[in-house]
Amino acid sequence: MTIERVGVLGCGLMGAGIAEVCAKAGFPTVVREVDEGLLEKGMQRIERSLSKAVDKGKLEAVQRDETMSRISGTTELESLADRDLVVEAIVESLQAKVETFAALDRIVQDGAIFASNTSSLTITQIAMATQRTDRFVGLHFFNPVPVMKLVEVVRTLMTSDETMQQCLDFVASLGKEGVSCRDNSGFIVNRLLVPYLLDAIRAVEEGVGSIEDIDKAMQLGCGYPMGPLTLLDFVGLDTTYYIANIMFEEYREKRFAPPPLLKQMVQAGRSGRKSGRGFYDYGK
Numbered sequence: 001m002t003i004e005r006v007g008v009l010g011c012g013l014m015g016a017g018i019a020e021v022c023a024k025a026g027f028p029t030v031v032r033e034v035d036e037g038l039l040e041k042g043m044q045r046i047e048r049s050l051s052k053a054v055d056k057g058k059l060e061a062v063q064r065d066e067t068m069s070r071i072s073g074t075t076e077l078e079s080l081a082d083r084d085l086v087v088e089a090i091v092e093s094l095q096a097k098v099e100t101f102a103a104l105d106r107i108v109q110d111g112a113i114f115a116s117n118t119s120s121l122t123i124t125q126i127a128m129a130t131q132r133t134d135r136f137v138g139l140h141f142f143n144p145v146p147v148m149k150l151v152e153v154v155r156t157l158m159t160s161d162e163t164m165q166q167c168l169d170f171v172a173s174l175g176k177e178g179v180s181c182r183d184n185s186g187f188i189v190n191r192l193l194v195p196y197l198l199d200a201i202r203a204v205e206e207g208v209g210s211i212e213d214i215d216k217a218m219q220l221g222c223g224y225p226m227g228p229l230t231l232l233d234f235v236g237l238d239t240t241y242y243i244a245n246i247m248f249e250e251y252r253e254k255r256f257a258p259p260p261l262l263k264q265m266v267q268a269g270r271s272g273r274k275s276g277r278g279f280y281d282y283g284k
Contacts, residue, residue: 011042
């Protein structure tokens with residue numbers, strides 16, 4: 001089956017971005033949210049993103065309008081019945097993903113491919129909720145989706161060669177670079193990134209250097225675009241804490257264990273940029 005029609009589950013930060021890049025690449029895209037309020041908010045997010053690109057001269061106004069015309073929103077799973085590919089980007093909850101895919105499996109045409117954008121859960125445990133495990137992959141996009149070029153294409157033990165190639169070709173058609181990954185928690189990027197970020201927090205705990213100096217050292221010493229603590233604030237300390245817990249549960253290795261400081265900051269509501277304060281204060 002050729003991928004011509006795309007469905008996206010969830011129209012939050014990631015789902016909206018995925019819907020945007022699919023529609024921009026010419027794919028008629030249906031995005032589904034659980035209620036009208038969230039759907040409207042998500043569609044507005046897509047339009048703002050496209051308009052921002054127009055303002056910056058990266059997109060013509062006519063291209064923005066054409067992209068928006070390819071996106072339709074719904075609150076009904078049944079609206080995804082004719083999709084060739086459905087990408088899930090809902091809440092990072094195994095139960096929610098399993099229940100959603102189990103329901104979707106009974107609705108969407110048999111030849112369609114299912115994909116999850118999970119960043120930490122294994123694809124296998126989600127795929128087993130369906131009867132199409134050979135046509136189930138991980139498609140892990142990165143935030144912000146319209147900007148970041150990488151997509152991790154995750155293969156389970158059951159994923160067919162044909163499905164993998166179709167998904168790699170699809171990613172390329174979006175103007176992005178796909179890398180093939182084995183189905184391990186964290187895949188490639190988070191398996192390497194999360195221990196690095198947690199080590200930076202431990203460095204703060206142990207007084208290795210100030211927050212500013214730790215960030216500056218990694219920026220100037222390693223050529224990174226931003227330091228680890230700034231990156232943590234951007235990603236969200238609560239998100240990092242959640243992912244680290246899942247990965248520690250999977251691997252039982254100390255490098256994935258959330259440091260006490262991270263837990264305390266999350267409990268105190270200091271989640272980073274989105275809460276106004278993390279390692280840095282954004283309320284100034």
